Amino acid sequence: MKTTENILIIDLEATCWDDRPPRGQESEIIEIGVCIMNAATGKVSKNEGILVKPQYSKVSPFCTELTSITQNMLDDEGVLLEDAMDILRAEYDSEDLTWASYGNYDLNMLQNQARRFNVDYPLSDDHINVKTLFGQLHPTVRKSVGMSRALGELNLKLEGTHHRGVDDAKNIAKILHWCLKQD
Secondary structure (H helix, E strand, O other), rough: OOOOOOEEEEEEEOOOOOOOOOOOOOOEEEEEEEEEEEEOOOEEEEEEEEOOOOOOOOHHHHHHHOOOOHHHHHHOOOOHHHHHHHHHHHHHOOOOOOEOOOOOHHHHHHHHHHHOOOOOOOOOOOEHHHHHHHHOOOOOOOOOOHHHHHHHHHOOOOOOOOOOOHHHHHHHHEEEEEEHHHO
């Protein structure tokens, strides 16, 4: 597996509902949780949650309960998806770094949203699916498990709020660092 010295870790949150989306609404990115992890040391830096204003949906009460993100937060602090992707390029060298996410949801969602909003995709082609990698390397799990369970299997604490990208990016970094040490 080819990795850069620093790995960009991304965890997305998106609008969601406890049932089907209301008519005319669709799942959209509302937070890009991001951090940089040094592949050798596991040290995490530049951790933030970039809030993104959805264009075709509103944050449901279910979504707020899951993520703690409210529509007001996005209205007040959110940026357009295009601006969020510019931040990734400008502040995180996102086109040059190997990047990682837990599962393929984030990869697919970023690609789909870039197409949907006609903005340039901001990430390199070097992607690590930490969920798959963990399943391959863990001696007893040997299958895909959720991030929270993976942390538990490693006796690591889930820090922050689960389903907040800013916090989950750091939690994913811990799992990825464990995986990289197994080689």
